[in-house]
Amino acid sequence: MASASKSLGNIRRSFEPWNDPAAKPLIEFDRVTKRFDGFTAVDDLSLGIYEREFFALLGPSGCGKSTLLRMLAGFEEPSEGDIRLAGQSLRGVPPYRRPLNMMFQSYALFPHMSVEKNIAFGLRQDGMARSEIDARVAEMLKLVKLEAFARRKPQQLSGGQQQRVALARSLAKRPKVLLLDEPLGALDKKLREETQFELMDLQQELGLTFVIVTHDQEEAMTMSDRIAVMRAGKLCQVATPGVIYEAPSSRYVADFVGNVSLIEGVVESASNGVVRLATPVGTIESESSAPATPGMTAAFAIRPEKMRLSRQVPGDIGVNALRGTVWDIAYLGDVTLFNVKLDGGTMVRSTVINASRIAPEQIAWDEEVWLTFPRDAGLVLVQ
Template identity: 65%
Template sequence: MAKTLGPVKRKFSPWTDAAEKPFIRFENVTKRFGPFIAVNNLTLDIYEREFFSLLGPSGCGKTTLMRMLAGFEAPSEGRILLQGADLSGVPPYRRPTNMMFQSYALFPHMTVEKNIAFGLEQDGLPREEIRARVADMLKLVRLENFAHRKPNQLSGGQRQRVALARSLAKRPKVLLLDEPLGALDRKLREDTQFELMDIQQELGMTFLIVTHDQEEAMTVSDRIAVMDKGEIVQVATPAEIYEAPNCRYVADFIGDINIIESRFAGSEGQMSRIVCDSFTALVDQPCGVVPGTAVAFAIRPEKIRIALEPPADPAVNAVEGEVWDIAYLGDFSVFVIKREDGFTFRAAQANMARLVDRPITYGDRVWLSWTPDAGLILTR
């Protein structure tokens, strides 16, 4: 049986079908602002009905990429295609896209229903159609009882829903979301992420979201493009990004991880042996480099088991160290384990029971162990 990399959000993967044509295509796109290159010769395909995330730190080019699709910026080189049609020269108001901004940009003097209706009125739609669409949007975002309130009478989450409804009312082919949940508190942001997913699947629309919040991208996306310095480093599903990052940058950017400088010592059957300063480990992964090559061994804290006794199974990898620090986070605890050579591991343990007879605490000598398939070798 083939190995899998975590669950998928839904049975939807048009990018795996060679016969599928991309809905949006960035083709060798470069964007310069004077001498600064914001986007560098980037090619990317996004498929219809996909919830796609552009993820990266500030200044990586993700918002510039979205603004070029919306028509607010023009590429310096390359083309942007939507359903095979080149968008060059098409003004923003003529493009079948709509953008929801982080600030929401609601009209404070208008009621909720007037805010939603504004764009439709500007397009000259018949009054009855406007009324029907506004009613549909209010129902979709569950604000029927707030139609006559003004933005200052709403909570942050409700204002976010109004902005979403206004963006969807014009029925764009692509909804662009620029850090849409950044102003919400953590709990509300988490709840709204699931609401966005439900709305996107209910409408069958293509959503493109820009975010620097990795948890947000992992939650809502069918696929994620991780960006750095105007380039795409990896495009994959959330599970693939997390479990099989293609380089140190992606591994370190997504989630918490231990990255250990090592050397490739050779293959043992299907396994690879890596050598660190004071221990060796087997990794269930082929490694296409010659023995002696510098590599990095990467393993997530939750893949490491922590115990007061050495593991009974000789097939697992194990190292010993001292508990140096502990972060109790409620649902799990993170332990910082310092080894005699000075290297520190981070290991996470779920708090399965409210009370334990002998909790691991500061100063304890402990054993860390992991199976050969828990970590991976990074060659770049």
């Protein structure tokens, strides 16, 4: 865990009710299991999500994240366990009676209705007075900055505008919780990035609880206060983006979230918070609180940006200095990626920031290079 003096990752805002023993989650999954014809989609899962939290369920296809969201929405019932909202069980409560709304990846807009009628649809179904509907629709149009498009049909809008209409319709009934199932998947990369920040600002402005399902690590890292990484119906780790990235609990989480190099080895020693690993590519020392003991097999995980790439032979080549050959190079504008094949055969990745427009000495393919890093650059994983 991060201490007060050493935080893991930048904090977007001071909001962490999960660290308050007196705080009670708004949403509680209590030992929830969901089976479909003998297949277990969600397996004995317990999780708490707090009021006003932007929470992400992250994992590959088939990991159970969408099933979890559908159970919360009321489209599926748990095979075992219970789901509670504000302390009240949701068992047997139909979707339309739950104080939450769901926004789908397809947006599901009515093509024959105008933007304002799409937004008003749920309010009319609830029997709200016409004057109140008009006022609420106007409020939602202003919120998503679509006042000038009120009378257009969905097919007359861009993908980003359609996404905003679907969002406005979901928010019009003022739910306690908004559920988002891969809401940005249909947008192009630049628009998706812009919309991520818009969603964050909107969530803060409205003070609602957002729960998003995504398989996009960058999306989860950008928007959420906490991330639950899932695999085969189980939770692997639940933590803030900074902790998930800088202190993954297992090889799986480290490998799934962002780029990482995993170097397998055997623990030589573990004392005073430092683990020493013997690996095929050299000796590695790491500041680590992992429960490592001599003779144990472990992996050293390090992110590409944490390693320094150089042609120069380091002064101390005994520890945390790995020699290899440049295997591949990818220029991405802001950074250059180097895949380096170490002398022991392991392939690792290093990134170099392109701080200057003109690089005086470019490292090329097949060059011999050294990768160096301090003790606190990576961590030892025993799972």
